[in-house]
Amino acid sequence: MIDKLTEEEKDVMLLLIQGHNFQGVSAFLGIDYLVYIKIKKSIFKKLHITKIIQILPLLLQNGLIDYI
Secondary structure, three states: OHHHOOHHHHHHHHHHHOOOOHHHHHHHHOOOHHHHHHHHHHHHHHHOOOOHHHHHHHHHHOOOOOOO
8 A cells, every 4th residue: 555655645654653744744845735735635545544643553564664
């Protein structure tokens, strides 16, 4: 599932799981609110999730982050 995400979607996903809100993601990636919402909705749809916290197990399973 994660392999179907674009690089921009992966960037947003990693920032969200780190606890960044829209302002943080926007500042880091230089995107506006409507683009952020579009990307976030796309991530949720592709990963079949409804909450940001549901991303964490997927990242762990796919080896994109290490368990500490």
